[in-house]
Amino acid sequence: MDASPDLPHQGRVPVFNLPRVVTVSIAVLAVIHVVRTVLPDELDLSVLLNLAFIPARWTAAFDPASAAEIVRAAGEGAGRPDIATARQDFARYLVAEPSAMPWTGATYALLHGSWVHLIFNAVWLAVFGTPVARRYGVLRYGLLALAGVVVGALVHLFVDPYSLMPLVGASAGISALMAAAARFVFQPPPSFVAGAPWQLPPRPTLQTIPELLRNRPAVLFLGVWFITNLLFGVLALPLGGSEGPIAWDAHLGGFAAGFFLLPLMERGACHARH
Template sequence: MDASPDLPRQGRVPVFNLPGIVTVSIAVLAGIHVVRSVLPDETDLSVLLNLAFIPARWTAAFDPNSAADIIRAAGEGAGGPEMASARQEFARYLVADPSAMPWTGATYALLHGSWMHLIFNAVWLAVFGTPVARRYGVLRYGLLALAGILAGAVVHLLVDPCSLMPLVGASAGISALMAAAARFVFQPPPPFVAGAPWQLPPRPRLQTIPELLRNRSAVLFLAVWLVTNLLFGVLALPLGGSEGPIAWDAHLGGFAAGFFLLPLMERGSGGRG
């Protein structure tokens, strides 16, 4: 009689050791960009206008009296008279029939400005989305990313309400996942003595904010992230292959959403936070 325990069946070793939802997220973003790359320019422009988040459009929808301010601000940007005139024509187009198009507060995250922009975001999504997806599962991973995307759009609108620059990219959602991961990855695992080879150690609890501020690794990570975003935002430099300056305010909004909403999800999953 064989007295050895029944061990769990071993599956095939995956090519990419990523949770399925993270792999799907990256594949969806890449697939959308592939489709956009083969669309005619006019069609792709229509996709951009209907899915990107444009602060001036939302401002005009909420306050129709702001139309004159939006058009005037469009003529005061950088560039020569022709560029200013083009921006003002675009502003007039947006305010002529103002509609916030509320779905753009989320759909902008599906679009990217270039392949380098997409690759840059995909790498960070793989790095920080993975621990969050493994700890909380598909639903909470998705809710947290969506909360970051929405918060990023709101903060971007509040900071630059008359901007005509379409906001695209999943960075705000990734920032939320990044902030969430920072709450538990920068600490040693709890003591654990396995009773059987297949038993998994308990997951580390969330660090409180005072504990996080005493964690040198976490503080260094947070400081570098914050300074990098503010630096590139102040200097208006592109980052990660994007065609325009990064929306540092959207990143901060997404980061704050992930950082402060995660404990609510932790309680809902029965963990400690």
């Protein structure tokens, strides 16, 4: 006699086994980019100016006396006089009626410079957003990503306050998710013997900074990531299909936000389970 219980019918294995919030995040970024590709150039430029993060605009809003210095700095290093003039005209446009447009500190993450830029970020979001979303749920996943985006923009503002280059891309938020995931994914699962088939192993604890520094896979991965960001930042080379050099400082700001904010969310998650 067969005493095994009747188990529910196993459905088809999904092609993309991502948490729904990660799938939705990638889909939203893709839809926004599709819409931008079909907009007239003038309207797309308006979207860029109203949603991208431009450090010089924030600097002029908080310190109107810096307007003349922003215009002067805009013409430096242009090489050709016509390019210098165009940059200074754009600077004058930004400082004519200075407004920080505070929402741009978050909305710039919704825009991308090209399809390659978007795909590059989508892959990293799938890789590192997935473990964070599964461990902490939709709300904490969103808060970590948003904190990375905002802190990344503020660090970029601090490092390059007179920059006229619009900052776009979700990389700072993804860097926050990457830092969060690095604190628990680069370690073997805890020893566990299931007492019943439905029991799940305990999730790994967060590694402290000393523990992380002793974790060779984690140190290797983070070292390569930091060196790549700094190298491309110093050489001012584009990465991931972006039209300009990567904002390495925004990436580092996002990483720091995710790394240090995660323990607070871990405590909140533990309290919610009790």
